[in-house]
Amino acid sequence: MLPGLKERLLGLINDPAYTPLKKEELALIFDIHPTEMPMFYNFLEELEEDGYIGKTKKGKIASPKSMGYFVGKFVAHRKGFGFVESDEEYTQDLFIPAADVNGAMHNDRVVAEITKPATDERRAEGAIIKVLEREITKVVGEFQSNKTFGFVIADEKKFNQDIYIPKKYFSGAKDGDKVVVQITIWPQAGRKPEGKIIEVLGPKGEKEVEILSIIRAHGLPEEFPKKVLEEAQKVAVPIPQEEIDRRLDIRDLNIFTIDGEDAKDLDDAISIERLSNGNFKLGVHIADVTHYVHEKSKLDKEALKRATSVYLVDTVIPMLPKTLSNGVCSLNPHEDKLTLSVFMEIDRKGNVKQYDIKETIINSKARMTYTEVSDILENDDEELKAKYSHVAEDFKTAEVLARILMDRRSKRGAIDFDFPEAKIILTPEGKVSDIKEYERRISNRIIEEFMLITNETVAEHYFWLNIPFVYRIHETPSPEKMQELGKFVSTFGYTIKGELEEVHPKALQSIINAIKGKREEEAISTIMLRSLKQARYSPECSGHFGLAAKYYSHFTSPIRRYPDLQIHRIMKEHLNNKINKKRQEQLVNIVDYASTQSSERERAADLAERDVKDYYKAVYMEDKVGEEFDGVVSSVTSFGMFIELPNTVEGLSRLANMGDDYYIYDEMTYTIIGERTRKTYRIGDPVRIKVDNVNVDLREIDFKILYKLEDRPQVEEQDKPFDEIEE
Helix, strand or coil, X not given: CCCCHHHHHHHHXXXXXXXXXXXXXXXXXXXXXHHHHHHHHHHHHHHHHCCCCEECCCCCEECCHHHCEEEEEEEECCCCCEEEEECCXXXXXXXXXXXXXXXXXXXXXXXXXXXECCCCCCCCEEEEEEEEECCCCEEEEEEEECCCEEEEEECCCCCCCCEEEEHHHCCCCCCCEEEEEEEEECCECCECCEEEEEEEEEECCCHHHHHHHHHHHCCCCCCCCHHHHHHHHHHCCCCCHHHHHCCEECCCCCCEXXXXXXXXXXXXXXXXXXXXXXXXXXXXXXXXHHXXXXXXXXXXXXXXXXXXXXXXXXXXXXXXXXXXHHHHCCCCCCCEEEEEEEEEEECCCCCEEEEEEEEEEEECCEEEEHHHHHHHHHHCCHHHHHHCCCCHHHHHHHHHHHHHHHHHHHHHCCCCCCCCCEEEEECCXXXXXXXXXXXXXXXXXXXXXXXXXXXXXXXXXXXXXXXXXXXXXXXXXXXXXXXXXHHHHHCCCCCCCCCHHHCCHHHHHXXXXXXXCCCCHHHHHHHHHHHCCCCEEECCCCCECCCCECCCCCCCCCCCEHHHHHHHXXXXXXXXXXCCHHHHHHHHHHHHHHHHHHHHHHHHHHHHHHHHHHHHHHHHHHHHCXXXXXXXXXXXXXXXXXXXXXXXXXXXXXXXXXXXXXXXXECCCCEEEECCCCCEEECCCEEEEEEEEEECCCCEXXXXXEEEHHHCCCCCCCCCCHHHHHC
């Protein structure tokens, strides 16, 4: 079928002005060749099976919406009811009562019919009539058994049905073990799903077992297949002289890396100098992974399957075997390495005046950490300056350029949220010793800015060459979300400038700047972030809203991200004049699949990383039940408030447990209001809490709000802050 046919066809059928047509009429509209007609009709049948189109009684093709159907993903609630998130953008979710779930499970793709239309007071209600696709086929949970049968209670809170396990499928699992279950019979009215245990992970509660449970729940591949490891060993060979000869040799340049203390996969290095005209020459040198990972090789297929490396506190699930990621590809100091380099001349306003992209060979002169470079620049550390005297001046030049680039991005409207990120510190035995807010110092900002400008330069270059490419996009937020945000910020006296239909990043940036350091900063920043779409990969270059960039890609991390590896391959083919018309057509499908796969695996990795951090946070707080801390309201919902402590640990204060009044949630202002006292809580309010309960199994922490800090009782001795209690 023609590239983009699905999007164009669905665009026509979902157009409000569309009148149902026969399949033959659609074939004429899309100029389908007679020889391709059977394929086109099969294509329509597949779309119907997947719920994207429907057929009228007369056999005409129509949109599901026009036929009264609601198609989308079912999001279950632990109490049995759920919601269907529509395929159509800007459509409100459909509420599904527990009695009308009809065997659908969390994340299933379903068709529902509306039973009660929406009103001003409540959303539409419906019933699921068909499950189109089962999303979850394997479940991780706790096994419980008796003599004749057993069942598994899923770790996923939204999977609200126990899975029945016949005795012959116990697979050696013992009572209380964490297991992986393959579902064999899907749930029906009045009947639980059935399954068989395919892997026993170990006793519930053990750290290694709990982390492994999270890895399995998100479908993260852990061990590399034997043939992939063998291939990695074969390609990890010394660089042949003929390869060195065909590249630009820059081993004499003052090139260095700056990474975290624990990083072993060093995929980016930089060089910098000040030119006689006052401009800067920035070189960003990225590991040439595609020299070792060839298209359609076992390594490439495995890398695409994984699409990203996953960092789970003290565990890394790499995209590539360590032979490559930590070895031959990693830009380790004082070793010759193959790279793809972007040289940019940047003026004193941060504009790239000219650039060059080359296949290179480098030899890094220093492996620096963020802490070391920041200590040199921020604290003028004499010992470190002496130790790294051969590159110390380059750090100062890098800081000057980075600040220019920061200013340039700020002027064009880039949005920079400064939400704290957790750094979980473990003992050598793997126990949580501390949780801190991750420091984002000047060296972190330098590398961020240099990678950003490089990614933009590469994306713009290949956009204008009109070569298929993988872009990193962040779409403009929907008008509906901006209207909701506008109403919310107006309660604080702010307005979003310009047209909400096509809001400019500057409009949101100006609000972020206006609220800096003010009490409402947390509230507005949080709601604003929720109003934005998620960034993703796409073959279409539609710009990056958050960065206020017209062109953006991910080029700088090919060891740990597949999109970067894929565009490296395209770039090298172009540099060597290997992209002809036939190859261009092949690349259209290649970048389309790489974009979709990478976006999906990135989401899974993000969720797994969050779940592991939540587990460690719950373990850390388990022995602090009864202790008191100061925190800030970080989120409000209809059932309670989330409170964040200075160390980024978050807990829930349930409205049902707030005994001083009956509290009501105001959806428009994201405020909790006491019915009798009229006491209010909103995002950003500083509060005093007591740790009420910790459930490590569910990774839940419950707080009890004692009082707002502005209502702090007068005491002779000031309450100790969090860090002093820890000491």
